[in-house]
Amino acid sequence: MFAVKRIGILTGGGDCPGLNGAIRAVVRRGVGAHGCEALGFRNGWRGVMEGDVVPLTADSVRGILHRGGTILGSSAANPYHEGGIDHVRAAFRDLQIDGLIAIGGEGTLGAAANMTEEGLAVIGIPKTIDNDISGTDYCIGFQTAVQVATDAIDRLHSTAESHNRVMLVEVMGRSAGWIALSAGMAGGAHVILIPEHPFDLEEVCGYVRRRHLRGRLFSIVVVAEGVVPRAGAMDLPEYPRDERGFPRFGGIAGLLGPEIERRTGFETRVTVLGHIQRGGTPSAHDRILATRFGIAAIDMAAAGAWGTMVALRGNDVVGIPLKEAVAEVRLVPEELYRVAEVFFGY
Amino acid sequence: MKVGVLTGGGDVPGLNACIKAVTNRASEDGHAVLGIRRGWAGLLECDPDDPDSVAACTIPLDPGVVRTIDRSGGTFLHTSRANPARVRPKEEPGFLRSKDGGDEPQDHTAHVLKVIDRLGIGALIPIGGDDTLSFALRLNDEGVPVVAIPKTMDNDVHGTDYCIGFSTAITRTVNFIHQLRTSAGSHERLAVVEVFGRYSGETSLVSAYLAGVDRAIISEVPFDIERLARLLMKDKVANPSRYAMMTISEGATMLGGEMVMAGTEDAFGHKKLGGVGQVTGEALRELTGEGIIYQQLGYLMRSGTPDSLDLMVAINYAVMASDLVIQGEVGRLVALRNGNYVNVPIAVVRQGVKRVDVGALYDVDNYRPKIRHVDGKPMFLY
Numbered sequence: 001m002f003a004v005k006r007i008g009i010l011t012g013g014g015d016c017p018g019l020n021g022a023i024r025a026v027v028r029r030g031v032g033a034h035g036c037e038a039l040g041f042r043n044g045w046r047g048v049m050e051g052d053v054v055p056l057t058a059d060s061v062r063g064i065l066h067r068g069g070t071i072l073g074s075s076a077a078n079p080y081h082e083g084g085i086d087h088v089r090a091a092f093r094d095l096q097i098d099g100l101i102a103i104g105g106e107g108t109l110g111a112a113a114n115m116t117e118e119g120l121a122v123i124g125i126p127k128t129i130d131n132d133i134s135g136t137d138y139c140i141g142f143q144t145a146v147q148v149a150t151d152a153i154d155r156l157h158s159t160a161e162s163h164n165r166v167m168l169v170e171v172m173g174r175s176a177g178w179i180a181l182s183a184g185m186a187g188g189a190h191v192i193l194i195p196e197h198p199f200d201l202e203e204v205c206g207y208v209r210r211r212h213l214r215g216r217l218f219s220i221v222v223v224a225e226g227v228v229p230r231a232g233a234m235d236l237p238e239y240p241r242d243e244r245g246f247p248r249f250g251g252i253a254g255l256l257g258p259e260i261e262r263r264t265g266f267e268t269r270v271t272v273l274g275h276i277q278r279g280g281t282p283s284a285h286d287r288i289l290a291t292r293f294g295i296a297a298i299d300m301a302a303a304g305a306w307g308t309m310v311a312l313r314g315n316d317v318v319g320i321p322l323k324e325a326v327a328e329v330r331l332v333p334e335e336l337y338r339v340a341e342v343f344f345g346y
Numbered sequence: 347m348k349v350g351v352l353t354g355g356g357d358v359p360g361l362n363a364c365i366k367a368v369t370n371r372a373s374e375d376g377h378a379v380l381g382i383r384r385g386w387a388g389l390l391e392c393d394p395d396d397p398d399s400v401a402a403c404t405i406p407l408d409p410g411v412v413r414t415i416d417r418s419g420g421t422f423l424h425t426s427r428a429n430p431a432r433v434r435p436k437e438e439p440g441f442l443r444s445k446d447g448g449d450e451p452q453d454h455t456a457h458v459l460k461v462i463d464r465l466g467i468g469a470l471i472p473i474g475g476d477d478t479l480s481f482a483l484r485l486n487d488e489g490v491p492v493v494a495i496p497k498t499m500d501n502d503v504h505g506t507d508y509c510i511g512f513s514t515a516i517t518r519t520v521n522f523i524h525q526l527r528t529s530a531g532s533h534e535r536l537a538v539v540e541v542f543g544r545y546s547g548e549t550s551l552v553s554a555y556l557a558g559v560d561r562a563i564i565s566e567v568p569f570d571i572e573r574l575a576r577l578l579m580k581d582k583v584a585n586p587s588r589y590a591m592m593t594i595s596e597g598a599t600m601l602g603g604e605m606v607m608a609g610t611e612d613a614f615g616h617k618k619l620g621g622v623g624q625v626t627g628e629a630l631r632e633l634t635g636e637g638i639i640y641q642q643l644g645y646l647m648r649s650g651t652p653d654s655l656d657l658m659v660a661i662n663y664a665v666m667a668s669d670l671v672i673q674g675e676v677g678r679l680v681a682l683r684n685g686n687y688v689n690v691p692i693a694v695v696r697q698g699v700k701r702v703d704v705g706a707l708y709d710v711d712n713y714r715p716k717i718r719h720v721d722g723k724p725m726f727l728y
Contacts, residue, residue, distance in 0.1 A: 067528070269645065271644055273646075279524075
């Protein structure tokens with residue numbers, strides 16, 4: 001077996017519940033089974049570029065499994081956008097690490113995939129509440145976000161019903177509709193809008209009107225933050241872009257709500273769930289997934305399987321090439337949307 | 347006797363337990379209970395000559411009907427913000443529509459009195475906030491036997507220390523604040539949490555106090571954005587997790603600015619509030635260069651099921667109000683004062699406004715709760 005004497009760990013991108021579980025698993029298994037040392041980089045890639053590290057021991061990762069966020073901190077820093085790839089090489093050399101386990105979403109794993117091409121020893125663990133990484137059925141954090149959103153929808157039901165209102169609930173997910181679709185299905189939403197399906201507001205109003213005609217005077221509409229109107233149906237403002245050029249979503253429900261109210265004449269209110277979806281205690285599912293991913297990642301590192309991302313396929317944790325995982329965004333398949341659609345307007 | 351019960355204004359957790367307890371208590375003594383749907387709208391829109399209209403606007407309640415309603419949030423009777431003393435012409439029911447077609451709000455109190463009479467309602471228990479109760483007071487003045495129950499998550503009804511819904515709103519807010527800490531900490535940001543509360547800063551103050559938030563901006567005290575920015579940066583540096591967290595009332599005002607308002611006025615002349623947190627967040631981003639997390643908690647604070655304190659108060663208020671009605675002691679508001687259940691003249695709701703006691707509970711220089719001398723104060727400090 002390939003010997004790993006010292007392994008680096010980082011968490012990048014948006015925080016999500018379950019990250020600590022993955023850190024804990026990597027360290028516990030690495031120290032226990034492989035006899036290696038673990039170094040945590042603070043604040044994602046920024047810590048790598050600045051050499052900002054903390055030693056991680058079995059003791060320092062004790063009692064963190066149930067805590068949300070990440071003990072290492074995170075950032076959107078990307079060595080490729082900030083010309084720091086040489087710093088990454090330097091960190092490997094100066095800190096004498098044999099490899100790096102990068103826990104992150106599209107941005108972090110994309111950088112990891114590029115580093116693999118350049119000969120650096122990296123292994124990826126997919127985490128994102130958006131669940132949009134290819135090659136894995138689930139990413140760490142997604143299931144907790146869906147649970148939080150579902151709980152919120154359950155509660156908003158009572159307010160919408162008491163006031164005979166249309167309630168728009170905007171959830172995260174960037175360009176993918178996983179959270180909206182899952183929380184919408186679980187919460188019994190009456191309409192779900194996802195980016196994969198450009199929407200026609202008139203159709204949405206039609207569902208709401210149909211419920212009214214049948215005496216159901218309130219409706220819950222779940223809106224993914226990244227939804228787009230069907231061509232020519234409605235103009236949307238340009239989103240501001242973040243430092244990586246991705247649109248900074250958020251707030252579209254605030255535009256759709258008044259328009260639904262205007263067209264239907266029914267009182268409409270908007271709730272944007274926002275960062276509540278990322279925070280808080282990870283669900284049992286995410287703790288277990290994070291633990292399995294962490295163990296698999298350090299085992300793959302010990303076996304020298306660099307350039308791999310751990311992934312869940314069915315019930316099995318497998319390794320897939322990082323490059324394959326970041327090639328494209330994983331979107332909600334048509335047939336799943338069709339299942340949810342059965343309940344629209346009823 | 348037939349006791350009418352209705353819920354008006356925003357929904358809060360505990361209303362269903364309250365409706366259930368009124369029904370059970372009145373039924374116990376052999377009285378009939380009539381639920382009125384959608385607050386005052388149920389009386390305004392009821393045409394007593396039309397059985398369909400009566401069936402749409404009311405629902406007879408008995409212990410069987412209300413058996414399971416307290417297991418969920420919201421209000422089983424539904425609610426509205428209708429104010430029969432001030433009805434916009436476009437909201438008038440067809441049979442009441444004024445002929446002149448003007449825009450002036452119309453007073454349809456006389457119609458409501460007629461409906462109460464025709465439905466045989468001998469006493470009315472309205473459950474509501476400031477606005478709902480202001481019309482209850484009007485009916486009281488017109489001779490209708492009324493015992494009012496205060497509810498609002500803003501806790502701003504004058505004459506009582508406590509309104510149904512406040513505790514759950516604070517419980518929720520504290521939970522959400524702690525959930526947001528991981529995001530704020532992981533990204534080392536300034537987090538701005540905007541809370542409902544209309545013109546009262548109590549939700550912001552108490553949730554900040556209980557969640558241990560760095561700073562709390564309240565409606566009662568206009569704030570200086572530069573001072574706030576300096577304080578938050580100090581908090582962030584002092585925090586080992588490198589973030590700072592603040593709450594802000596939706597009705598807060600920035601010094602030199604105006605209240606941030608969105609939307610139109612409701613029938614009681616109130617603007618719909620919301621959005622000051624976003625403006626504050628943008629200004630903080632500009633001043634400090636820090637990343638901001640802006641979270642409006644809004645409806646999530648008052649939707650869903652009640653906590654135990656709201657159940658306790660909702661049920662006790664209901665029992666007390668029913669007792670008063672049965673004993674013929676009407677024209678009262680059930681209330682909590684200094685930790686004790688009492689009843690006071692209903693006119694008290696219009697004799698003042700309830701706001702945060704800034705001198706006693708708030709540090710105006712450091713924008714945070716300042717709670718001292720707890721000895722002798724009631725449980726919720728008010």
